[in-house]
Amino acid sequence: MATPAVAAHRPTRARRRLAWGSPSVYFVALLLIGVMLAPIVYIILGGFRTNAQITTDPAGWPKPWNVANYLDVLGGEVFWREVVNSTVVAGCTTAGVVALGLMTSFILARYRFRGRGAMYSLFAAGLMFPLTVAITPLYIVVRTIGLMNTLPGVILPQIAFAIPTTIIILVPFLRAIPDDIQEAASIDGCGRLGFFWRMVLPLSMPGVITVAILTFIASWNSYLLPLFILNREATFTLPLGVQAFASQYSVDTAKVLAFTSLSMVPALVFFSLFQRRIVGGLTGAVKG
Amino acid sequence: MSSSDKSVQLAAGASAGPTAVGGGAVAVAAPPRAVRAKRKRRKGIGWPARLEIALMTGPTLLVFVSFVILPVAVAAFYGFFSWQGYGPPQDFVGFRNYVLIFQDATFIDALQHNAVIVVLSLVIQGPAAVLLALLLNRKMRGQTLIRVLVFVPYVISEVVVGTGWSLMLQGDGAVNALLGRLGLDWLRNDWLSDPGMAIWTLMGILTWKYIGFAVILFLAALQGIPDELTEAAAIDGASYWQIQRRVTLPLLGPTIRIWAFLSMIGALQLFDLVYIIWGQYVAATAGTSTMATYMVANGRIAGEYGYGNAVAVVLFLISLTAALVYQRFVLRRDTEGAITEART
Numbered sequence: 259m260a261t262p263a264v265a266a267h268r269p270t271r272a273r274r275r276l277a278w279g280s281p282s283v284y285f286v287a288l289l290l291i292g293v294m295l296a297p298i299v300y301i302i303l304g305g306f307r308t309n310a311q312i313t314t315d316p317a318g319w320p321k322p323w324n325v326a327n328y329l330d331v332l333g334g335e336v337f338w339r340e341v342v343n344s345t346v347v348a349g350c351t352t353a354g355v356v357a358l359g360l361m362t363s364f365i366l367a368r369y370r371f372r373g374r375g376a377m378y379s380l381f382a383a384g385l386m387f388p389l390t391v392a393i394t395p396l397y398i399v400v401r402t403i404g405l406m407n408t409l410p411g412v413i414l415p416q417i418a419f420a421i422p423t424t425i426i427i428l429v430p431f432l433r434a435i436p437d438d439i440q441e442a443a444s445i446d447g448c449g450r451l452g453f454f455w456r457m458v459l460p461l462s463m464p465g466v467i468t469v470a471i472l473t474f475i476a477s478w479n480s481y482l483l484p485l486f487i488l489n490r491e492a493t494f495t496l497p498l499g500v501q502a503f504a505s506q507y508s509v510d511t512a513k514v515l516a517f518t519s520l521s522m523v524p525a526l527v528f529f530s531l532f533q534r535r536i537v538g539g540l541t542g543a544v545k546g
Numbered sequence: 547m548s549s550s551d552k553s554v555q556l557a558a559g560a561s562a563g564p565t566a567v568g569g570g571a572v573a574v575a576a577p578p579r580a581v582r583a584k585r586k587r588r589k590g591i592g593w594p595a596r597l598e599i600a601l602m603t604g605p606t607l608l609v610f611v612s613f614v615i616l617p618v619a620v621a622a623f624y625g626f627f628s629w630q631g632y633g634p635p636q637d638f639v640g641f642r643n644y645v646l647i648f649q650d651a652t653f654i655d656a657l658q659h660n661a662v663i664v665v666l667s668l669v670i671q672g673p674a675a676v677l678l679a680l681l682l683n684r685k686m687r688g689q690t691l692i693r694v695l696v697f698v699p700y701v702i703s704e705v706v707v708g709t710g711w712s713l714m715l716q717g718d719g720a721v722n723a724l725l726g727r728l729g730l731d732w733l734r735n736d737w738l739s740d741p742g743m744a745i746w747t748l749m750g751i752l753t754w755k756y757i758g759f760a761v762i763l764f765l766a767a768l769q770g771i772p773d774e775l776t777e778a779a780a781i782d783g784a785s786y787w788q789i790q791r792r793v794t795l796p797l798l799g800p801t802i803r804i805w806a807f808l809s810m811i812g813a814l815q816l817f818d819l820v821y822i823i824w825g826q827y828v829a830a831t832a833g834t835s836t837m838a839t840y841m842v843a844n845g846r847i848a849g850e851y852g853y854g855n856a857v858a859v860v861l862f863l864i865s866l867t868a869a870l871v872y873q874r875f876v877l878r879r880d881t882e883g884a885i886t887e888a889r890t
Contacts, residue, residue, distance in 0.1 A: 283684055290678065291695050294754070298698065300720055301710040316723040358609065361602040369599055377603065384614050386869065390815040390838045391862040394845050394854040395617035395624065398631070418613035421606060450598060479703030481818045486846065497705035501822065504709050511713060522706045529701040533694045 298522075305516030312511050327516035337520060339492070340499035344524075347412050347484075347495055348477040354417040355473045356466055359424030364454055366425065367432035368440070378429070384422035389415075389483060397486045411487045412495070416477055424469045431465035432458060471532050478525050496521045618862070621855040629852035643856035653857070656840040657864075659745065659833065664813040666749050667756075668806055674753070675760035675805075676798065680790060682761065683768045693765065700758040708822030711751050712738065738823065744832040751819060756812070760805050767801035768794065803876055810872065814865045817842070837861045 304312065305327050306320040331337050366378050389396075396415055405411030435458065443453045459466075481497045488494055494502060503517045625643055627635035647653050682693055699707065714720045715737040722734045737747045771794060779789045817838035824834050835843075841861060845854015 283681060283686060286681055287686070287692050290681075291692060294696055294699055294758070297707075297710050297714060297754070298702070300714060301706070304713075313718075316718060317720040317727060318723075354609075358606040362606040365599050365602050369595065371596075371599055377607075380615075381610065384610065386866060387614055387618050387862070388811065388815050388865070390817055390841075391858050391865065392614065392617040392621065394841065394851060394858050395621040396613065397846065398620065398624075398851065399613065399617050414609060415613040418609045421610050421614075450595070475701060479701075479705075481703065481705055481822070497703050500703075500705045500709055514709065515713070518706050518709050522702050525701055525703065526698070529698070530694070533697070 298519075301515050301522075302519040304512060305519050307512050307515075309510060309512050324512075327513045328520065330513060331517045331520055336491075336499065336503070337517065340494050340496045340521075341524065343409065343493060344478055344496040347409055347416070348474050350409070350413045351416040351420065351477040352470050352474045354413065355420045355424050356470050358417065359421055359428055359469065360459075360462070360466060362421075363425050363428035363432050364458055367429045368435075368450075368458075378425075381422050381425045384419070385426070387419075389419050392419075393482055393486055396483075400487055405487070407488055407490045407493050409493060412480075412484050415483060415487075416480065420473050420476070424473070427469055428462065428465050431462050435461050467532075471528075474528065475525060478528075496524075621858045621862075623855075624852050625856035625859045627852040628850075630849050631851040635852060637852075639852070643853050644860065646853070647857060647860055652835070652844075653837070653840055655833070656835045656837050660814055660816070660836050662745060663749070663752070663816060663836070664810050667752060667809050667813045670749060670753055671757050671760055671809065672802065672806065675757050675764055676795070676802070678757070678761045679764035679768055680794070682765060693762070696761055697758040699755050702755075704755075704818035705822055707751065707755055708819050712823045715747060739828070739832055741831065741833040744824070744834045748820065748823075748834050751823075752813075752816075755819070756809070760809070763801055763805050764798060767798050771797050807869070807872055807876075810868060811865055814861070814868060837864070 303320055306323050306325065307318075308324050311318060311321065311324075362381075366374060366381075400406060400411045400415065405414070439457060440453055443457055444450075448456060479497060480495075484495045484498050488498060491502065500518055500521050504514045507513050624635055626638060626640060628637040628639045628643070629635035678696070682689065682696070686692075716722075717736055721737065725731065725733045735743055737743055775793050775797075776789050779793050784792065815838055816836045820834050820836055820839050821842065824832050824839075837857065838861065841854055841857040845851060845857060848854075
C-alpha cells in the first residue's frame with residue numbers, strides 16, 4: 259500500500275524542487291565547478307603558451323597557441339619511460355592487492371578456525387599504521403633486502419599497506435554470500451576452492467573493482483614511498499618525474515606545465531572511465 | 547552468471563531427494579543436513595582445509611608483517627639509538643632522541659602547525675562539504691557531471707597539484723596577475739613565503755584538493771536517507787532549511803563523524819603537498835612545516851636515522867592517541883551500528 263503512495267508523490271516533489279530557487283542553485287554549482295577546474299585549466303593552457311607570454315601576462319590566454327612544449331615532452335624518452343614505470347608499479351600493486359586481499363578475505367569470511375579473530379584484528383590494526391609513520395624504517399627494510407632503486411621495492415610495500423583497507427571492504431562482501439549457495443555448490447560436487455573460483459569471484463566483483471580502482475589511483479599518485487626508494491632517474495615514476503622536471507627546467511615554466519598536464523592525463527582518463535564505480539563504490543564502502 | 551545461479555537453485559531443490567533416498571545413516575532431508583555441516587565445520591577442520599588456510603593467507607601475512615608490522619617495530623627499536631643508517635646500531639642513547647625532539651623548537655612549531663591544520667580542516671571543509679552535498683543532492687540537470695567534476699582534484703596527484711599551485715601562487719604568478727586585472731590589487735599577496743599567509747594558502751589548497759572526497763561521502767549518505775522522512779516533515783509544514791537541520795543533518799551524523807576521523811588522521815600525517823610546495827627547508831620558516839616534513843628533513847636528509855625513527859614513533863603515538871580518544875568518545879556508537887548492520 260505504501261509503494262503506490264510514494265510513487266504518486268515523487269513526480270510532484272521533483273517538480274517542486276526543480277522550481278524552488280533553481281537559478282541560484284545552478285549559479286553556485288557553476289561557481290563551484292569554476293573554482294575546482296580553474297587550476298587544472300591553467301596548467302593545461304599554460305602548456306600551450308610560451309615563456310615570454312607567461313612572463314608578460316601570467317594569467318592570460320595562449321596567443322598564439324603553441325604546441326611545441328607538448329610535442330617536446332611527448333617526443334622525449336623521459337616522459338614515456340616514467341609512464342611505463344608508473345603503469346608497471348600501479349598495475350602490479352593492484353593485481354597483488356586484489357589477489358592477496360581476495361584470498362585472505364575469503365578465508366577470513368568463510369572458514370572457521372582458531373585464530374581467525376586474531377588474524378582479522380591484526381590486519382585491521384594495520385589501518386593504524388599509515389605509510390608516513392613507517393617510511394623511515396620501511397626504507398631501511400627495503401634497503402636491507404636489496405630492493406633499493408627497483409620497482410618491486412615500491413610495489414611490495416604498497417601492496418602491504420593497501421591490504422588492511424582491502425580486507426575491511428571485502429570481508430563483509432564475501433560474508434554476505436548466503437551459506438545456502440555454498441551448501442548447494444558442495445552438494446553439486448563443488449569443493450571449497452571450486453566454490454571460490456566459480457561462485458565467490460563473480461559474486462564479489464563489485465567490491466573487487468572498487469578496491470582495484472582505489473588502489474590503482476592511490477598507487478599512480480603515490481609520492482612519499484617512491485621518493486625514498488627510487489633514487490635513479492631510470493626508475494622514476496611520474497610523480498617523481500614531474501618534480502624532477504620542475505626543478506630541472508625551473509626557468510622553462512611553459513614546458514613544466516606541459517609535462518605536468520600530460521602526467522595527469524592517465525589518471526583523469528582512468529577516473530572518467532570508472533567514475534561511476536568509484537562514486538558508487540565509496541557508498542558501498544562507507545555503508546560497510 | 548544468471549544461468550549458474552539457476553543451476554545452483556536447481557541443485558538445491560533437487561538435493562532433498564537423493565539425500566533422503568541416499569541411505570539409512572543419512573536418512574534426513576536438506577535442512578538438518580545444513581545444520582550438521584555447520585556443526586562439523588565448527589568442531590574442527592581437516593587437514594585439507596588447514597592447508598588451504600595456510601596457502602591462502604600465508605603470502606598476505608608474509609607481505610603484511612614484513613612491510614607494515616616489522617618496520618613499525620624496527621622504528622621503535624632504532625629510536626633508542628644514535629644511528630646514521632649503516633651497520634648495526636651500537637650507540638644506545640636511551641630516551642635522548644625523544645628528549646631532543648621535544649626540546650627542538652622547530653618540532654614544537656611543526657606540531658602546532660599540525661594542530662592548526664587538523665582544526666581548520668574540520669572547521670572549513672566539514673560545513674562547506676555538507677552545504678555542497680545538500681546543493682548537489684537537489685535534482686538538477688547535469689547532476690552527474692557536476693559530481694564527477696567536484697571529485698577531479700581528489701584524483702589528481704599531490705605532485706601535480708603542488709607544482710601547479712606553486713607556479714600560480716608565485717609573487718609574479720597567475721593569481722596575483724588575475725587579482726591585479728580585476729582591480730583587487732590590495733588582495734595581492736606573497737602567498738607562499740609570508741609566514742602569516744602561508745598556512746592559509748595551504749588550507750586553501752588542502753580544501754580544494756580534498757573537499758571532493760567529503761562531498762562524495764556525504765552525497766552517498768544523503769542518498770541513503772529515505773525520501774519518506776523529508777516528505778513527512780514537509781507535509782508537517784517544515785521549511786527546506788528546517789528539514790535539513792532537524793532531519794537530514796542528524797541522519798548524516800555517522801558519515802560526518804567517520805569523515806572527520808579520516809580527515810584528522812590525514813591532517814596529522816600531512817606530508818606531500820607541504821614538501822612539494824615549500825620544499826624541505828622553506829616550510830619551517832614559512833610556518834607550514836608538519837611533523838612528517840620535520841621527520842624527513844631531520845631523519846633521512848640529515849642522515850640521522852635513529853632520530854628520524856624516534857620522530858616517526860612520536861608521530862605514530864600522537865596519531866594513535868588521537869584515533870583512540872576519538873573512537874572512544876565519538877565513533878563508538880557508529881561503529882557498533884555499522885558492525886551490527888554489516889552482519890544482518
